[in-house]
Amino acid sequence: MLTQLTIHNFAIVRFLELDLRDGMTCVTGETGAGKSIAIDALGLCLGERADAGMLRYGAEKAEVIARFNIEKNIHAQQWLQANELDTQDECILRRIVTQEGRSRAYINGTPVPLNQLKQLGNTLINIHGQHAHQLLLKPEYQLAVLDAYANHQGLLELTRQHYQNWRSLHAERQRLRQAQEQRQARLQLLEYQVHELDEFALQPNEFIEIEAEHTRLANSESLRNDSHYCLQQLHDGDDVTISVLMKNVLDKLSPLSEFDPHLKNVMQMLQDAQIQIEESHYELRSYLDNLDLDPSRFVEVETRLSKIMELARKHHVRPEELAEKHRLLRQELTELSAADERLQELATALHNAREDYLAAANKLSASRQRYAAELSQQITGQISQLNMPDGRLEIVFHPQETPTPTALGLDIPEFQVSTNPGQPLQGLAKVASGGELSRISLAIQVITAQRVATPTLIFDEVDVGISGGTASIVGKMLRKLGQSTQVLVVTHLPQVAGHGHQQYLVAKQTDGQQTETSMKLLDTETRLQELARLLGGDQITSNTLANARELLISG
Structure with a gap:
């Protein structure tokens, strides 16, 4: 789990040090205060692209340090051992960005290339962004969701290897044929x-x-x-x-x-x-x-x-x-x-390579079909709790007369949904409204998060388009998820924030010349004040405080 995040001169943050706990941690604050800055800084530390625009104005460099407890994270420990990096109960990632836009990355004090930072980061944190509901309309993202849920890494890698072999042989034959004259x-x-x-x-x-x-x-x-x-x-x-x-x-x-x-x-x-x-x-x-x-x-x-x-x-x-x-x-x-002889050899090799590819791709397809039914059932159950009682989702696959081999297999999925009784299943883009799409997306993310073996999950304003009683259910879902893993939630909804085990407030201050963002852990009293602000705006009344107290108690 993520235990500490230290940020120097990143965006409008001069210095920030967060000591994080397990369970569900909520981050709230006014619009424009920089609630997602910590998530962006963490993304930098996990290998995201860096540029000089990330530096605080006037600073020579930005630095982000993330500390993780990996005592129970077997995947992270195995990766560190395989890459001959120091393996202890604590893992420290560090990223520095200079004014010139150059960056340096470190794992446990050892300089490493960026791709290693990304590889290790995949075993430590899974970030669900606020635009996931828009990505959900794309077939390739739908396929990635299904594969993540079904834990298809092994089958995908086997399919990819056979595809690369087939593609390489196919390209060689094309070159020989084109050059034949x-x-x-x-x-x-x-x-x-x-x-x-x-x-x-x-x-x-x-x-x-x-x-x-x-x-x-x-x-x-x-x-x-x-x-x-x-x-x-x-x-x-x-x-x-x-x-x-x-x-x-x-x-x-x-x-x-x-x-x-x-x-x-x-x-x-x-x-x-x-x-x-x-x-x-x-x-x-x-x-x-x-x-x-x-x-x-x-x-x-x-x-x-x-x-x-x-x-x-x-x-x-x-x-x-x-x-x-x-x-x-x-x-x-x-x-x-020997080229003609090679062409004959390639014909045989191509046939065998295609058969190997089809065997792997068909095995992947069969597994996808099985897990698609299971995931469809789970998503349907979840969205019915999110104020879509008659909602139904089904993952279907469109057959192809002549399937085109790809590194991801032969399948073209479509998430189809029906939101009202008697309504036929149709593609998400045709049926779901913005709010419905947000709820479906959130349900999918919560379900897949339970299947992904990362000890820290981050939800960055994934509750956009959700309100009222649905928001309270979302809060309960995320709190339940926080009982088995560390969950960080950036939210603007008091019904969600009230369910957190702890809550941070993001605030922005300015002296007229410089602006600075800060984050502080709230105690019970200040947390009530923040929940009341989220409920009623700047005018905090006895009624909004009472409502905030009810939200906090229910959490």
């Missing part, structure tokens, strides 16, 4: 391109290798002649060679190094150089002996290299990228060739 043209081009490249059979890295070979063959004469010249200069020549010169130098230097040890390092370096020269001579000799510079091979290499260059230009890639381009084209051809 273009695919055929592309397929023909790819078959030609891949066939041409397959015949050429260029291997990875072949261009680098063949380019190197072409360079070598193109310079065959220089390689042979100049290598032979170098071999002659090193060792094989008839004239003085490098080997002979090196030997002469060593012969001269060797005795000198005996006279002066400083020359030994020079001797060592020259000896190493002599060894390197000899090895170079052997390597160069071996190279010339094995040099294969076949002119016919040069023609082959040049022809293949020219073809590589031609194909590379044709496919708008560099020559070294041609092999990779070949691989990609072959891969695309394989995928396109």
Whole structure:
């Protein structure tokens, strides 16, 4: 349950701290005093959209903190554990909004994204707004009411999953079909391109290798002649060679190094150089002996290299990228060739996905039919107590020749009502007046609230259009509901407020420059005064006080 609500600089609230109790708590006040501000602030703390207009004029930030006792709230405890957030008997939600419209959210002191605040909020509070009777005219809201009453979360999720799978497969098939004509043209081009490249059979890295070979063959004469010249200069020549010169130098230097040890390092370096020269001579000799510079091979290499260059230009890639381009084209051809096969696979998959969806949706529909009869009976019983003794409500489903799959199933419900004896059932919008619609809506909200596993229920002026003896019955209904759960009621009706276990008064003060809203818990005497004001306006008389006392006692 909600134990405390603290509000800083929200709307016209400078600072407000409410300590809340269990049972039924009523909030009253003059029109325009800001009775719903606390509910709006709480909505912000539960993840509603934030903007800078929520800040009190001149404030740098607004802050709302809501404390909950979750000792008996298993759903909230499980959610906190699943999301690795601190789990104790108390849960604290906090929301901050800045002048720039930015907001930050916290759960038990840990920063969290807004969607987590919303998810946890759904396990803590259920808010019934003053416009619920207008929403009741919409088929999607009627369906949501029925599903909430029947606790269809599991069936809805299963239906949604099968629908998403079917829809995904359906979209893929549509894409393949739309692209089929273009695919055929592309397929023909790819078959030609891949066939041409397959015949050429260029291997990875072949261009680098063949380019190197072409360079070598193109310079065959220089390689042979100049290598032979170098071999002659090193060792094989008839004239003085490098080997002979090196030997002469060593012969001269060797005795000198005996006279002066400083020359030994020079001797060592020259000896190493002599060894390197000899090895170079052997390597160069071996190279010339094995040099294969076949002119016919040069023609082959040049022809293949020219073809590589031609194909590379044709496919708008560099020559070294041609092999990779070949691989990609072959891969695309394989995928396109498999598209027809995929279409056949999709036909089977779609059929199976639709069957799975229909099985889940039909199971959901059957459950809706069962609970629709039960809910219709309960609503009829409740509205008969709300000064509609001959009222009757029935939830019907309109059959469809070809049902269109949706994430919510296949059902289109309609809440039909008869308000007078002998009157046929018709849609709410055609039959119910504003006051009747309010009473029907309130009856539905009270019934569904008893089925929803949230420990705190808020009714924000849901008694609009209700008065007199009907209002007293509404008060009794909400008080009874407050015996099993915490109920907060924003109301303008004394007959409802008199049934609360406790009552807050919202008042607005101004000094001519700034306006401020406050809320205070009323004791018995001040509560009588407020009920008398609600009954008779600003002129409180002994009669209105007496009537207020009767309302409070009856509560």
